[in-house]
Amino acid sequence: MLNKYDYLYNGEESLLILINPVIKLFGLFIYILLILLKFDRLLFIINIGLVFLLILLSNVKLTKYLKIIWKLKYLIILLYAYLYYKNLEIVEINIIIFKLIFLLMYIWVIIYTTNKEELSRGLSIILNKINLIGIPIKKITMFFINVYSFIEYFIDTYNEYINKIEREGKVFLDSNIFNKLVIFFKNFKIIWQISYRKLNLRKKDLKYRLFDTKEVSKYKYRRRLCLFDYLYVLINIGMIVYYILKVR
Amino acid sequence: MEIILNQLYCIDNKKTSMEKKYLDDVNLVINKGSIVGFVGENLRIIGDLIMAIKRPSKGEVKLDSLIIKRTSHIDNVLNLRKKVGCVYSSNIDIAIDETVKSLLKKTMKNYGYKPSNITKHMVDSLKIVGLDDSFLNREIKTLSSTEMKKVKLACVISYNPEVIILENFEKGLIYREREYFRKLFLKLKNKFKKTIILITTDLSFLFEIVDKVFVINNGKLVISDDKDIFYEDKLYKYVEMPNIISFTKYAQQEDHHISEYTDIKELIKELYRNVK
Numbered sequence: 364m365l366n367k368y369d370y371l372y373n374g375e376e377s378l379l380i381l382i383n384p385v386i387k388l389f390g391l392f393i394y395i396l397l398i399l400l401k402f403d404r405l406l407f408i409i410n411i412g413l414v415f416l417l418i419l420l421s422n423v424k425l426t427k428y429l430k431i432i433w434k435l436k437y438l439i440i441l442l443y444a445y446l447y448y449k450n451l452e453i454v455e456i457n458i459i460i461f462k463l464i465f466l467l468m469y470i471w472v473i474i475y476t477t478n479k480e481e482l483s484r485g486l487s488i489i490l491n492k493i494n495l496i497g498i499p500i501k502k503i504t505m506f507f508i509n510v511y512s513f514i515e516y517f518i519d520t521y522n523e524y525i526n527k528i529e530r531e532g533k534v535f536l537d538s539n540i541f542n543k544l545v546i547f548f549k550n551f552k553i554i555w556q557i558s559y560r561k562l563n564l565r566k567k568d569l570k571y572r573l574f575d576t577k578e579v580s581k582y583k584y585r586r587r588l589c590l591f592d593y594l595y596v597l598i599n600i601g602m603i604v605y606y607i608l609k610v611r
Numbered sequence: 612m613e614i615i616l617n618q619l620y621c622i623d624n625k626k627t628s629m630e631k632k633y634l635d636d637v638n639l640v641i642n643k644g645s646i647v648g649f650v651g652e653n654l655r656i657i658g659d660l661i662m663a664i665k666r667p668s669k670g671e672v673k674l675d676s677l678i679i680k681r682t683s684h685i686d687n688v689l690n691l692r693k694k695v696g697c698v699y700s701s702n703i704d705i706a707i708d709e710t711v712k713s714l715l716k717k718t719m720k721n722y723g724y725k726p727s728n729i730t731k732h733m734v735d736s737l738k739i740v741g742l743d744d745s746f747l748n749r750e751i752k753t754l755s756s757t758e759m760k761k762v763k764l765a766c767v768i769s770y771n772p773e774v775i776i777l778e779n780f781e782k783g784l785i786y787r788e789r790e791y792f793r794k795l796f797l798k799l800k801n802k803f804k805k806t807i808i809l810i811t812t813d814l815s816f817l818f819e820i821v822d823k824v825f826v827i828n829n830g831k832l833v834i835s836d837d838k839d840i841f842y843e844d845k846l847y848k849y850v851e852m853p854n855i856i857s858f859t860k861y862a863q864q865e866d867h868h869i870s871e872y873t874d875i876k877e878l879i880k881e882l883y884r885n886v887k
Contacts, residue, residue: 364665366624374628424627523703529664530697531714531766532721536664537688557703 364525364536367518369427371511372478377422378591379476384485386592387473393599394469398462403610406602407458413598414465417472427475428468435467483507512565516558524554612675612694612773612806614641614661619670621656621830634660634667635830641823643773644804646796648817650850651827654810658697658776661808663688693722695774696767700782704751704759711737711754711762712747715769724770736765741791757783775799776808781816793820814841815853818873826850842871 379387397410418428432439439460446456473482487503494503525535528550535546621634633656641647649657659665660672663679672679677691685691709717715733719726726732734744740761746754754762760780767775781789797820799805809817817824818841826834828849840846841856852860855875862869868885872878 368624368627368629376628520703523701526659526664527701527703529692530658530662530699531718532689532692532770534688534692537685553707 364522365518367515369430370518371474371515372482373423373475375422375475377476378420379417379422379472381589381591382476382595383588383592384473384477384481385488386588386595387477388485388489390595390599391469391473393603394466397602397606398466400606401610402458403606406606406610407462409602411461411465414469414472418468421472421476423472423475428471431467431471432464439464479508479511480504483511509562509566513558513562516561516565517554520554520558520561524550524557613643613673614774614806615639615673616660617671617673619660619672620668621660621665622668625668632830634827636670637827637830637832639825639832639835641806641808643806644800645822646800646807646809646820647823647825648814648821649808649810649825649827650812650814650817651810652812654827655697655699655778657808657810658695658699658778661774661776662692662695662697689722693724693770694772695776696770696772698760698763698767698775698777698780700756700760700779704754707751709751710747711749711751714751714762715747715766718766719769722770732769733765736769737762739768739795740765741788755783757788772805774806774808776810778810779812780809781811781813789816796820812850813853814846814850815855815873817841818853818855841873 394410394414397406418425442463443456443460446459447453451459477485483504483506486507487500490503491500494500528546529535533546535543538546616634616637616639619634619637621632623629623631623633631653633653656665660667660679661674663685666679666681668681670680671683674691674694677685679685707714712733715736716729719729719732733747737744737746742758742761742765746758746762751759751762760783764775764777764780780792784792793816796807796809800807809821811817817838819838821838823837824834824840824846825832826846826849833849834840834846836843841853842859855873855878859869859871859878869878869881872881
């Protein structure tokens with residue numbers, strides 16, 4: 364069964380919650396840029412170290428991040444084998460795998476420490492910069508919120524459906540990976556349809572305001588940039604400047 | 612099958628802000644061939660633990676000789692699940708494109724139950740729950756929630772398990788249907804030696820049929836007592852008092868000498884005989 368909080372906002376009180384989501388996404392962009400550019404040992408260590416620091420500051424257990432990596436172990440092994448087949452050196456392969464693993468962990472740090480509304484807002488602000496068609500920013504935000512909500516409903520429906528078929532006599536959780544994949548793909552369509560139905564009901568609720576507006580949000584996000592935002596931006600720009608001056 | 616819950620913990624997302632405690636150090640024994648009532652919120656986890664759909668965070672579930680722990684391996688899960696049946700309501704039933712007949716057939720096939728005359732067996736299973744054979748060809752989507760519950764109970768009865776677990780089964784049933792199912796559960800217990808676990812928040816459904824009542828509040832087992840508990844005040848700190856009991860207590864406070872009944876017909880007779 365899938366644990367919803369392995370894939371969604373965790374709500375833990377931490378320093379990273381205070382950082383603006385646009386700044387977090389900017390940091391992610393810089394990280395992706397640096398892993399694609401020319402390799403430098405010091406920059407690599409600083410990059411990896413920064414991600415590790417963010418993981419510690421997120422106040423979410425390290426085992427959660429490692430669980431995500433563990434679930435992708437077969438893909439990582441395949442990638443390792445492919446790169447080895449392409450005659451890359453072991454050191455280079457290890458560096459590439461490390462970069463990808465830490466990229467995944469960086470993405471999950473952002474997901475675990477950013478509420479869905481704020482993450483969607485951050486993504487829509489960034490996309491609005493390249494919005495040539497003129498789509499209203501609210502619509503872009505709602506699109507991302509719907510995607511996030513759909514993932515939540517999908518996981519809930521998946522868990523409910525698997526429980527139901529287990530009670531009807533199909534052994535899923537205690538079977539091998541091939542049986543699990545077969546059962547999953549056989550029932551994927553119905554789980555998708557039910558999740559989509561729940562999403563449509565949610566849209567209806569929002570349209571007619573059928574939800575409880577008195578619910579207090581746990582998210583302590585500050586609209587103005589704070590010291591940590593500037594520090595974060597400074598570190599990322601510092602890495603780019605270092606790359607331009609010393610590495611390139 | 613005797614069921615023992617031994618120092619059982621079931622906690623999701625432990626030590627996080629999303630922590631959810633289903634069971635917290637629960638110790639109890641469910642005797643073979645008895646009807647027990649569980650009163651509390653979020654208790655469908657009990658059925659999931661007994662069927663080994665979910666593993667406990669700590670502690671163990673003992674089913675005769677089989678022990679289910681967090682990391683224990685079960686050789687043949689299906690053999691265990693053949694002996695247990697769960698009837699839970701679910702929102703996703705309305706999206707299923709199946710008929711009642713195909714659902715019954717699929718359940719019996721999954722559990723390896725092969726009767727000599729499959730159609731007769733399906734009709735008999737439906738009759739036991741008060742549905743006629745016209746329901747065989749009806750689609751699941753077209754059933755009401757009470758009809759769906761009855762069909763699920765028929766599916767469970769079709770493969771003849773030793774333990775039947777029902778969650779909020781009484782919700783939506785009319786008085787006549789409630790009495791019918793209470794008699795049915797008594798018959799299943801007395802004649803066929805089945806163990807029946809009723810998970811409910813409505814105590815009036817448990818009157819006269821239940822052997823033991825377990826009340827679980829915030830994961831803790833707060834009350835574990837037999838059927839004489841219904842007139843004790845300690846029970847009503849955790850659950851709503853049924854009308855018959857609140858009426859009797861009120862009448863006793865007003866100096867009317869009424870005995871403590873849980874059967875409404877007996878209470879009416881008593882009132883007719885004694886109250887001026």
